[in-house]
Amino acid sequence: MKDLISKKGIIVAAVAIVIALIAAVTMAVSGGNADFGRVISEPVFKPLRSAMNGLVGTLEDIYGYIYRYDTVVAENAQLKERIAELERDSRDYTEIVEENDRLRSLLGFAMRDFDTLPYEMKDVTIISWTASNFSSSFTINRGASSGIEVGDSVITAEGYLVGVVTEVGSTSSTVVSIIDTTMSVGAILSGTDETGIVEGDFNLFKESRLKLDYIDNAANVFIGDSVLTSGRGGNSPAGLIIGTVESIREDSTGHGSFAVVKPAADLSSVSNLYVITDIKAG
């Protein structure tokens, strides 16, 4: 034991502890801004992450082109059929658009038409995903210099909630995705107006599913119901689409139940996203 606590060994241990302490203190003092490790590494690692993200994406595309040619041909045939269907459906287009606009205005959001959205948004790109098997988070290519703050919601172009900003550096930020076990957001079921809390659950994590719990009246929850943010509990504004109810399960006590929610956003393929930085005045 005497050998273990040699002078150099103590110095190495002390350096590790000092690094951890500085990281903890800078995190606590800055109130969610990136710790010193992120700050000192950002100038080097952000370009590296971006470059690798682009390289891996390109290689995936090449792999897909070479090895998935048959799949692409089959997909092409399906798409041709789909185009024929859409052409038939186009007769109803005007009516659908009008109905859609009316429903969107009723819900208070119009996700496909960004100019009419009541939010100030910044477009962002994912530059890396976490390497952890226990959590789901990713890094985006904008930070405090673009007006991004801790607690901002991150959505897809379709208006699907993807996650919430948890740590902000000067030019990059960390976003915890909706399936992460630390996530919790107030939710409302469209149609029934039942409220509850959608949260990440480790037992559903591998399935990329969420848990809708603390529902006022579970009997009013049905498979296929849309789950939206309620605007209560957390910083996410009301009306963002979280997902749909996939099943109803009994909890571990056997006395209560919760709903399993399939996220609307496909987390395995999201890449270009939007951060809601503010609510438009008026």
Add this chain to the structure above:
Amino acid sequence: MTESRKKAAARILLFSALLLFSYILQGLILNRHPIFGAKPLILPFIAVGAAVFFGRVKGGVVGIAAGFLMDLAYNQPTIMFTLTLAFIGLMVGYLVETVLVKGLFAYAVSALAALLICFAVEAVGYLIAGGASASAVLGVGLRQTAASALFAIPVYYIVLGISKLV
């Protein structure tokens, strides 16, 4: 520059390159292409290898660097793995200097222990505060350990090569 300084500089350069390559592989490539449904850990093996072949102090120093990179790859503050891998580097180095015989067996045992420690450090929070079931957490841990084990031997021979070069 003296011969020993040249060797030290070469060692630092080679380990820096190995750490950076492992960070890219673990944190930027295999995080998108899991093996056995799990994202493997590679950086802990470098701390273990450095400790086995170069002793506790260099093992601890490489452990700090590997832990720092692992925390970055995990999108978390540089605390958990910076401390854990520094501790692993120091302990493995101490055990090789006192109990274990330097070589593949010492490395393999230490690498497995390092994987289990990394798993335990991460899993304990989910078990205690996260409400996760033990079976779900253990399932993830098993897959993670199996996927990571594939990289243990290649890293061993790379670090062995570095130890022979410098």
